[in-house]
Amino acid sequence: MTDRRLKAGMVGGGPGAMIGTAHRHAMWLDNQYALTAGVFSRDEATSRDFADTLGVERSYADYRQMAEQAHELDLVAVVTPNDSHFEIAAAFLEKGVAVVCEKPLTNDSASAAELVALAEANGTFLAVPHIYSAYAMVRHAARMVRDGELGRVRFVAAEHASGWASAPVDQWRMDPAKGGVATAVADVGTHAYHLLRYITGMEATRISAELSILVEGRPVFDNATVRLTMSNGAPATVWATMAATGQEHGLRIRVFGDDASIQWHHEDPQHLTVRHPDGGVTILAHGMSTLSDDAARLTRVGLGHPEGFLEAFANFYTDLSEILRTGRQRELSIPTGVDGLRGVQFVEATIASHGADAAWVALPQ
Ligand SMILES: NC(=O)c1ccc[n+]([C@@H]2O[C@H](COP(=O)([O-])OP(=O)(O)OC[C@H]3O[C@@H](n4cnc5c(N)ncnc54)[C@H](O)[C@@H]3O)[C@@H](O)[C@H]2O)c1
Missing domain, CATH: 3.40.50.720 (NAD(P)-binding Rossmann-like Domain)
Known part of the structure; x- marks a missing residue:
């Protein structure tokens, strides 16, 4: 055998x-x-x-x-x-x-x-496992934007506002030599930033950032508020922290287009909310037969059977196995080293901007 x-x-x-x-x-x-x-x-x-x-x-x-x-x-x-x-x-x-x-x-x-x-x-x-882009409903969101279902993207709000370190913790992430001085951006901000790039299919061209320390005495920045300009000129925001008291994982993204807006929230990952200009709301669910192929192929057990973090991680690894076996990568696929590099450039840009009193800093394109 x-x-x-x-x-x-x-x-x-x-x-x-x-x-x-x-x-x-x-x-x-x-x-x-x-x-x-x-x-x-x-x-x-x-x-x-x-x-x-x-x-x-x-x-x-x-x-x-x-x-x-x-x-x-x-x-x-x-x-x-x-x-x-x-x-x-x-x-x-x-x-x-x-x-x-x-x-x-x-x-x-x-x-x-x-x-x-x-x-x-x-x-x-x-x-690089920015794993949230491997959730079926995130893939569907990215497909909706690519297919023009939202119209022109006019604003994006992404946040990874976790509460896991809202009190003092003794951990390598709080050591600037190990986790980086802007630990909130490196640890969770890079996930929010990748999600923003992945769903919109756009790069940010510049950012303005304020880093702060929410838990007194911490030697690293545990909070970042970032403004961005996307490649189509749209403004965007990223809020990254691990000190959002009482929050669970706190990863959420909202993309507003001229024709519709979408919201995905990690605490309810099997749903994607679509809001229409007349105030109407459509809730799309993991496993629906009408989802795009990008999302439908990621369903193992079907509608009504929630799949979560481990299954998204498995989607990442299974897409990777396809790449390693065939040498081909799908259009909506997994994050590569270049995406990892973009994340690190984002971290550095927040530090540079913060050091210049939140001045606009261009991101390498
Ligand atoms: N993609 C995600 O969603 C996600 C989530 C959590 C953590 N992370 C990342 O994963 C990495 C690890 O984070 P973690 O929370 O699991 O850390 P951790 O401290 O819980 O675990 C690290 C492990 O690595 C081992 N280790 C350290 N140096 C080693 C070495 N030289 N050789 C062999 N083993 C070594 C430690 O013994 C420990 O078992 C970090 O870079 C973190 O940012 C990513």
């Missing part, structure tokens, strides 16, 4: 880690990957023990040792804290192995651009 699953490795995602678990479930859900290798912790014994509990064949002392055996892998997921993404992702891209590197891609745009160039030079693929 031939096992046709792609062979995946993982760096990070050890016991108690947050996002590595989601990556593993996502790989398994559609049966496209076998996780065969890993370095799940900086501690070798912990990593080996964890590999055993997962049934992962090969556990390595560190990512360098694993990269020496990279020819045995089709893909590596890098799910470590931000400051280590570059060195780990580079080690595998240099060997021509595809990489899923967590966001923010890196903590500075020069190294993010280097990763994009490395993937290109070695003929492989770099993907």
